[in-house]
Amino acid sequence: MNLHAPKGIDVENWFIECYRKYKGHPMWILLGLYKGNYNKFFMAVVFFFIKHCPVWVLPIITANIINDITSGAPDAYQHIFIEAIIMVVLIALNIPTNYMYTRYKSLATRYAETGLRKALVRKLQQLSISYHKETQSGRLQSKIMRDVEAVETLSTQMFLSILNIALNIIIALAVTISKSMVVFVFFLLTTPIAALTMVFFRNVMRRRNTEFRKEMEETSAKVMEMVELIPVTRAHALEEEEVHKMSGQLFAVAEKGYKLDIIQSLFGSVGWAIFQVFQVVCLAFTGVLALRAAIQPGDITLYQSYFSTIVSQVSSLMSLIPTIAKGIESVNSIGEVLLEEDVEHNEGKKKLAGVHGDFCFENVKFHYNNTDKNVLNDLNLTVHQGETIALVGESGAGKSTILNLVIGFNFATDGKVLVDGEDISRIDLRSYRKHLAVVPQTSILFSGTIRDNITYGIENVSEEQLQEVVKAANLTDLIESLPKGLDTMVGEHGGKLSGGQRQRISIARALIRNPQVIVLDEATSALDSISEKLIQEALNNLTKGRTTFIVAHRLSTIRDADKIAVIADGHCVEYGTFEELMALKGEFYQMKSIQS
Numbered sequence: 001m002n003l004h005a006p007k008g009i010d011v012e013n014w015f016i017e018c019y020r021k022y023k024g025h026p027m028w029i030l031l032g033l034y035k036g037n038y039n040k041f042f043m044a045v046v047f048f049f050i051k052h053c054p055v056w057v058l059p060i061i062t063a064n065i066i067n068d069i070t071s072g073a074p075d076a077y078q079h080i081f082i083e084a085i086i087m088v089v090l091i092a093l094n095i096p097t098n099y100m101y102t103r104y105k106s107l108a109t110r111y112a113e114t115g116l117r118k119a120l121v122r123k124l125q126q127l128s129i130s131y132h133k134e135t136q137s138g139r140l141q142s143k144i145m146r147d148v149e150a151v152e153t154l155s156t157q158m159f160l161s162i163l164n165i166a167l168n169i170i171i172a173l174a175v176t177i178s179k180s181m182v183v184f185v186f187f188l189l190t191t192p193i194a195a196l197t198m199v200f201f202r203n204v205m206r207r208r209n210t211e212f213r214k215e216m217e218e219t220s221a222k223v224m225e226m227v228e229l230i231p232v233t234r235a236h237a238l239e240e241e242e243v244h245k246m247s248g249q250l251f252a253v254a255e256k257g258y259k260l261d262i263i264q265s266l267f268g269s270v271g272w273a274i275f276q277v278f279q280v281v282c283l284a285f286t287g288v289l290a291l292r293a294a295i296q297p298g299d300i301t302l303y304q305s306y307f308s309t310i311v312s313q314v315s316s317l318m319s320l321i322p323t324i325a326k327g328i329e330s331v332n333s334i335g336e337v338l339l340e341e342d343v344e345h346n347e348g349k350k351k352l353a354g355v356h357g358d359f360c361f362e363n364v365k366f367h368y369n370n371t372d373k374n375v376l377n378d379l380n381l382t383v384h385q386g387e388t389i390a391l392v393g394e395s396g397a398g399k400s401t402i403l404n405l406v407i408g409f410n411f412a413t414d415g416k417v418l419v420d421g422e423d424i425s426r427i428d429l430r431s432y433r434k435h436l437a438v439v440p441q442t443s444i445l446f447s448g449t450i451r452d453n454i455t456y457g458i459e460n461v462s463e464e465q466l467q468e469v470v471k472a473a474n475l476t477d478l479i480e481s482l483p484k485g486l487d488t489m490v491g492e493h494g495g496k497l498s499g500g501q502r503q504r505i506s507i508a509r510a511l512i513r514n515p516q517v518i519v520l521d522e523a524t525s526a527l528d529s530i531s532e533k534l535i536q537e538a539l540n541n542l543t544k545g546r547t548t549f550i551v552a553h554r555l556s557t558i559r560d561a562d563k564i565a566v567i568a569d570g571h572c573v574e575y576g577t578f579e580e581l582m583a584l585k586g587e588f589y590q591m592k593s594i595q596s
C-alpha cells in the first residue's frame, strides 16, 4: 500500500500546529490537515473530471443524434457512428479513471485520517492522569473514531462532492447558455423553486424518521430492561403486568411507524409529483421553443436532462449542509483534545539513572483542580529505602491521593515531595517510573495471554526470569492447571480469571520489572483464606527490600508493615509500628477494635 507520510512533514506535530495556527477557522484547519497531500487531491480532481465526462456529454450526443435524424442530412449515418464511438470510448474510460480517482482520493484522505488518529492517540498518552479521570473514556474514544470519520466525510464532501456538484451545475448551465439564452433564464427562475421544494419534503421525512428511530431505541432499551428483570418479575409473579406494559410500548412504536409510512408515502409522492410537474413545464416550454424553431427538436432531451441534473444537484448541495455542520463540529471537537494543555511535562527535567527509594513529604498540601478544599493538609512523612509503609484511615481520608503523589500523577499544591532528596516536580517522571511498579486496587489486564500481561512493555524476558516471577507471585499452580499455560488468553479485561488470580498476575507484572519502589492499593474485596494467603505470600516476595507504599485493608499487611501511618484530616495523625500504635490506644487502636 502507498499509504506513507508526506515527505518532510512531521504529521502529528503539524496537526497540532495547524490547530493552533488556525484556531477558530475550521475550514483552514481542514485544508491544513491535507498539507503534503494537495497533489493527490489535484490528481483526484483531474481523474474525477475525466470519469464524469459521460454524464455531461451523453445529453449532448443524444440531442445531436436526434437532430441528425430529424435534419435528414446525407452524412447523418456517419455522424451517428462517430458520436456513438465517442460515447463508447468515454464510457470505457470511466472504469480506469474511476479507479485512479478513488486511489488518489483515498490515499489523501486515509492518510490524513490515520495521521489525525495517531496524533490523538499520542496526545492521550501525554495528557495528565487528572485529565483522564475527569474525562469520560467513551467521549475520547468517540473523538478518535467517530469525529475523525466525520472529518474525513467533511473533506470528501468539501473537496469532491461540492466540486462534483459545482461542475455538474456549471457545465449544464454553460452548455445551456451557449445554446439558448431563453432556456438559461428559464432554468435560473425555476431551479431554486424546484430545489427548495424537494429539500423541504426531504427534511420533513428525515425529521419523522428521526422521531421513529428514537422511539425504536427507547423500545429496545425497555426490552433489554425487561429481559434483565425477568428473574425478579418471575419471583414476584408479575409476568402479566410486564407483558401489558411492554405491549403498550410496542403499540406506541407501531402507531409511530404507521404515521411515518403514511407521511412518507404522501410526502414522497407529492415531492415526486412536483418535480415531475417542473419537468413537464420544462418539456412544454422547450417544446414550444422548438415549435417556434428557437431551438432544435433534439435539444429538448438535452434541456430535460440538464434541468433534472441541475435541480437534483442544487437540492443535494442543500442536503449537504447538515453533514458539513456535523463535520465542522467534529473538527472543533478534535481540537479540544489536541490543544489541551494539561499534559505531563518532562522535557528539560532531571533524568534519574537509578532510584534509591528514600521519600520525604514536607508540609504537603494538596487540593484537586475542581475544588479549593485541601485533601492533604501539612502532611509530613518520611519513608526510608526498603521500608514498607501502610497507609490507613477512613474512606476519603486521602490515602489514594498520597499514592498519586508518589507516582507523580498529581503534584503537591504546596510543600514538597522528595525522592532521594530531589523534588519530584523537577524529575523526568519517565526515568523515575522505570524504577517504580504499581499494583492497583482493581488489577487491569488487557486481552492477550498471561505471558503478555506479565511482561507488558518489557522486551527480551528470558524463560528463567519469567518462571522465577511466576513462582514468586504464587502463580505456578494456576499456570500448570491451564492447558496452554502462560499462553492462555485471559479474555477481555482478564474476564476469564478470578479476582485473586488477576491480582497475582498484577503482582507478577510488578515483580518482573524489578522495581525499587512499589505502590500498592490493596483490593478491598473479600477473599477466601487460601486466596488471601497466596496473595500475601506473593506480596511479601514483591515488597522484600523495596520501598513500598500500601493502602492497606488486610490485617496481615498491616502487621507486616515496617511503619503504619494513620491519615486523618489530610495529615498523618499517628505513625509507628503495629505494636506501637496498638499500645498508643489512639485512632488506630479504635479502628482496629471496630474492625475486630
Ligand SMILES: Nc1ncnc2c1ncn2[C@@H]1O[C@H](COP(=O)(O)OP(=O)(O)OP(=O)(O)O)[C@@H](O)[C@H]1O
Residues within 6 Å of the ligand: 133, 368, 369, 370, 371, 375, 393, 394, 395, 396, 397, 398, 399, 400, 401, 402
Ligand atoms: N479527582 C478528584 N477530584 C476531586 N476530589 C477528589 C478527586 N479524587 C478524590 N477526591 C476527593 O479527595 C478526598 C480523598 O480521596 P482519596 O481517594 O485519596 O481517599 P481514600 O482515603 O483513598 O479513600 P478510600 O479508602 O475510600 O479509597 C475525598 O474526599 C475525595 O472525594
